Amino acid sequence: MDNGIFEGLKVLDCASFIAAPAAATVLSDFGADVIKIEPPGAGDPYRNLPNLPGYPVSPHNYAWLLESRNKKSLALDLGKPEGQAVLRRLAAQADVFITNFPPAVRGRLGITYEELKPLNDRLIYASFTGYGEKGEEANKPGFDSNAYWARSGLMDLVRADLDTTPARSVAGMGDHPCAMALYGAIVTALYRRERTGTGSHVSSNLMANGVWASSVLAQAKLCGATFQQRHPxxxxxxxxxxxxxCRDGRxxxxxxxxxxxxxxxxxxxxxxxxxxxxxxxxxxxxxxxxxxxxxxxxxxxxxxxxxxxxxxxxxxxxxxxxxxGILDDIPDDRQMLENDVLVPFEGDGMLTINSPIWVDGAKKKQPRHPPGIGEHSDEVLRAAGYDEASIKQLRAAGTVA
Incomplete structure (x- = not known):
């Protein structure tokens, strides 16, 4: 385990925005080989997050740096049957497949658990949704601001009183705790695979994690408790x-x-x-x-x-x-630095935020900068068994970029 607990574990990150890819990031921190599947052209839409109105302006793509460190990029057009065939071949050789496509989209692309399981009975298929896998909202799009923060009651509960305007969540505030839930589900399934030899389908969702975060008061409501009036x-x-x-405004x-x-x-x-x-x-x-x-x-x-x-x-x-705390405190927070909450990227020393799990005696990778769009396409395809002629054909058709 010189290169991490998950050295040799092959993970397909077929997801975006933010929880599901972040779960793959945690696996990569512990040595897993993570392949990021993103569309040709502009790539994963999450690459564009810092360009949206109101986000901090930086010469660095800080969102992509955080969520996609250590990964390899395969630019693959899943809208084409040839692209879906490539993904199925990769899944047949993988240990973990992570997606946050809604159930209906998975069905349309032919990448449901039921369709991938026959290709690889050891595969851990991890799906993440806004509102769960069943029911009338199963295919409803969701971000943590609405499915985690607002739906769970948290957005309302942090108000000082009922006359106060509900507070917006900050970017990724719910997604990153949710990533740890999905990571936990994957690791639990890997443990079961060690005992049984077979993979399984695991899942989590924003709504469930939001209610879990508010669960002390949510459980009180389920018990019929009488709530006291909120006060500023x-x-x-x-x-x-x-x-x-304090005197200085802090x-x-x-x-x-x-x-x-x-x-x-x-x-x-x-x-x-x-x-x-x-x-x-x-x-x-x-x-x-x-x-x-x-x-x-x-x-x-x-x-x-x-x-x-x-x-x-x-x-x-x-x-x-x-x-x-305020964000200005973080870069020089001695306690964070001494406890490896903040760690440097390989090569340039820029700090990034570590995943919040440590295992005594287990080595974590020093974070590597994230890939460019399709930077590792040929490498990934060769490892999957494609010859040069097949790769050239996939490129010529625009299936791979």
């Missing part, structure tokens, strides 16, 4: 699980769930030791009953110092708190 930050029910603005969030033990330490750190015996705040019940008053006091206190100073004051006192 200034009128939150608990001042020690709230967020506060925010800090307190998460003191063990109040009885942590309250004296917090009072000492903020220079208000008298709060420990103050009859208004000495007990948990008192603090909760006077949360609005306490929040106002905390607002005034936290506004007296910058975030960095508050971090120094609060650290090491048994208090659970966090920084409300």
């Amino acid at each position: 930050r200034e009128r939150a029910l608990n001042a020690v699980t709230n967020h506060y603005k 925010w800090i969030i307190l998460s003191l769930l063990n109040e009885e033990r942590q309250w004296p330490a917090l009072a000492r750190c903020i220079g208000r030791e008298e709060f420990v015996t103050d009859p208004r705040f000495a007990s948990k019940a008192g603090r909760h009953a006077r949360s609005v008053e306490l929040i106002k006091i905390f607002d005034e206190i936290f506004a007296t110092k910058d975030l960095a100073e508050w971090r120094r004051i609060l650290d090491g006192n048994g208090l659970v708190f966090g920084v409300v």
Whole structure:
């Protein structure tokens, strides 16, 4: 396993936008040989994401760098029978086939699990959809903004109150957790294949992952729970699980769930030791009953110092708190760098974001830059058994580019 746990594992990434290809990326991090199937010409539409209105402007295709590192590209026209035949030949030799084509499209292209299984009974066929494989919405297109974030209730639940406009999700916010679910499904199926010798069809979807993300409150609803009225930050029910603005405009969030033990330490750190015996705040019940008053006091206190100073004051006192991070923090975040959350690309040292799984003693690949459109077409076809004349014919017909 010098080149990773999945060295020798052949993976076909026949997917786009974002969760399914990202699952293939995680497999590649652990050594899998991933072939990216994309259409000739403009290639995978996901390549164009940074060009859409409102996205950050950069000389680098940051979206493609993240999702397609380590992969090889085969530009293949699946709209042609000859292209479908190439894909079926590759699937017959692969270990994992990943797609997010809707069920109807898979059927039209002749690449359903039922059609590929007879070619390769060891194949792990991993499909990802917006709303699941069955029902009237099975073929409905979905992005994480609507199928994960909005449909699950998360978009509504993060509002401070019912008069607040629902918040939009950020790019890939739901897709990347979903990628880990699909990756987990694939690895589970690989484990079963080790025991049984046969492959299987695994699946996941945006909607299911969204409800899983909101499942504490969703389960409460399923249990018929009575929900309390939502309050804005200034009128939150608990001042020690709230967020506060520091002098420099940055925010800090307190998460003191063990109040009885942590309250004296917090009072000492903020220079208000008298709060420990103050009859208004000495007990948990008192603090909760006077949360609005306490929040106002905390607002005034936290506004007296910058975030960095508050971090120094609060650290090491048994208090659970966090920084409300901003993107500017990430490139120099020492904790992220020391824990390989951020890792350099091979060759140029540009940082990228590591997949969030580590296995003791298992080597991860240093990320390689993603491929150009069809950069490895000939190499992939030769490995699949096509001779030079056949490759030339596929190119001449525009099936391969």
